[in-house]
Amino acid sequence: MHTPVTPQSATSMSSVSDKKIITLMVVLVLFSPLAIDIYLPALPAMAAEFHVPSTMAQDTITWFMFSMGLGQLFAGPLADRYGRRPIALTGIVIYGLSAVLAYFAQAMEMLLLARLLQGFGACATSVAAFASVRDSFGAEKGGRMISYLNGAICFIPALAPILGSYLTHHFGWRSNFSFMAGFALVGFALILTNYKETKPENTVQTGKLISPSRYWSVLKNPTFLFHASLCMLSMGVILAYVTSAPVFLMDQLGLTMNEFTYWFAINAAINIAVCFIAPKFMIKFGTKRVLLSGLTILAISGGLMLGMQHIQQAWAFMVPIFLASVGYASVLGSAAGKALAPFGDRAGTAAALLGLFQMSGAGIIVGTMQRLALPSAQLLTLMMWFLIPGLLILLTKTGQRWHSETVTQ
Template sequence: MQKFTLLLLSLVLLAPLGIDLYLPTLPQIAEGLHTPVSRIQTTIPLFLLVMGLGQIVAGPLVDNFGRKPIALIGLLLYLLGSALGALAVNWPMFLTARLIQGCAVCCTAVVAFSGVRDRLDGEEAARAYGFLNGALNIVPALAPMLGGFLADAFGWRAPFWFLTSYALVIGALIILFLPETRPAETQSVKGLPVRQYLQILRQPRFLAFSFANAGAMGMVLTYVSLAPQVLMTEGQLSALQFSIAFGANGFWIMLVSVLVNKIIRKVGRPFCLAMGSLTMLVGATLLYGGVTLLPEGWQTHWALYMFPVAIAVAGLAFTVGPATSYALEPYQQQAGVASALAGFIQMAGGSSAGLLMMALPLHEKTALTLMMLIGTALSFIAWRCSKTARGRLTAL
């Protein structure tokens, strides 16, 4: 069973690697493709937007056609997208490559988590989900460092060749060792469960908590997308220095997540939602205050970006777990559909908000400040809704 879990982990890692591995190379990619860095930045939220949309479609596909065929289709798409990104000579080619990668991870992520549900239950399933989610938290801390090393040694195309090789190796392992886990009694789904989606979307409680997640995700995506421009182009950090700063913030989010689990047992979910709103507000205040109050010569220092961000991204850890649990609690008999819809709102809503912030004619720090304030407001609304929500959770 340990081998089975490791195979699923290899599929889960495709998404965070596709986002974080090439972050240190964004300015180099823009220079190599002779296009503004702002265009390259948009490929991060676009990748996640496609991933969010795909969750609505991929669920029925794995139930209709099986886990293994959809996993292999996803890996083939990922290989093609990564190779196209490595060979890109202009902006349209690179954008197409990122969209193909986004389509690929829809398939592989759904297969991975479906596989756990198929083969494991009880404490074993809980440990497997914890293992997979733990890996998702570690990769954003480590992948930029690997990408920075590869880019320093071989140029900006090297991270994409690494992803191509990774997809090729994992594809071979999946063909050889991953069994088909789709239960024989699985009912096929005809089309999309639109009626169920619409019924859930009519519930204000579900929308309030799901949009709180989308606001926190949009804030983090905006930070991630703008970080190379702020820290490397303006702040003159090297790719390696950027990777270290970015990785340290990833470990910080992990630490806060552990703290949140302990806080929930003591004071409950409403307190965590309130803290999520407060930390994003404090981060926005410090970030904008640094822009307006401090001397111009200080504006490009990395600390004026990373310290406010570190406070604000703690809001993600405080918000996402409690808000997700509140959103899904009423849907025990529709857990799959509700989870897919909540994931869609979080990914698609957050990435759309990030794209909007980058499209506005604002300086990078001002755009991030605005997104932090939006996240603050949505988490505050979720906190108010939690005061009337029934149920109690002592741990996540």
């Protein structure tokens, strides 16, 4: 007997389906922050074991970010041609095997190589996740869903360092990588059994898989270029923080691993709250106002960081970071959705280029700035103030036009 589908039941089914998609996408995007945040408390121990400067231990993060962004140039077109699901599964396998390689590394060079490979695996899961969100929810709603995803991602910085502190203290820093390998096994099983393909039938697949014209069709769009640059620079702020904080707080200020984790968790909690609140603000006030507010907050945070740098206490370093996290979450939530909005038929390629900007671009900028050997407070101030030109552009008619254009190609 056929049971008619009422509007209420259809809405309920759609709601359940949406929740399932978001849950699976959360699993996919967690691979990247987990690979960064879980072993932050172990950075000093890693540098000590391999007898290398702290900057080389920090390179295990920036190299991961670089390869994660670069790999998306390939993962995006592959996701558009072969589908999101096979790319996600392949990425998980590469991620897990690289974690095993990192666990057995006997030299910093081998560890850096493992992290490069792991970045390629994480990029595939990230591209699949964000392309699937764009596939499933469209341009406008997809932007809000991305902000919810970022909120879920922020749970990892809150919890992973706590777990990493425990693992490092009781089992050594290598146990962090064995945990990543275990997470990959669980994630692979979940995605294999529950993740259905979302690639739309009209996805562009003709021609060469990797071709300049494919990327140029996205890069020449000023709406993408402007918002992707904002995502890159805001990501640079967070990357500068997560690489500088362990060295500054534990090595220079003498905080214990648990004390460092405490401050890190507070900041992550702020990030979580803002990422979940930002979509509601975007609905009520519009993405432009949220973006303007985020950029303004980051500019103020930079001034506060610079003004308090003479106070050698943890709270003086972290209070500007707390404020910057509000700005970062606001910028990323509103800018990422706008960057992807014009590309319904090539969401994989657009998501890949956005990832390249956010990960590789941020990694190159932060890695270069760290070589200047600036004090942590001054480095973070500069990273926050790099976003001021974006704020000024957004106040012009041209910037407002770039932000308002969401016509799907």
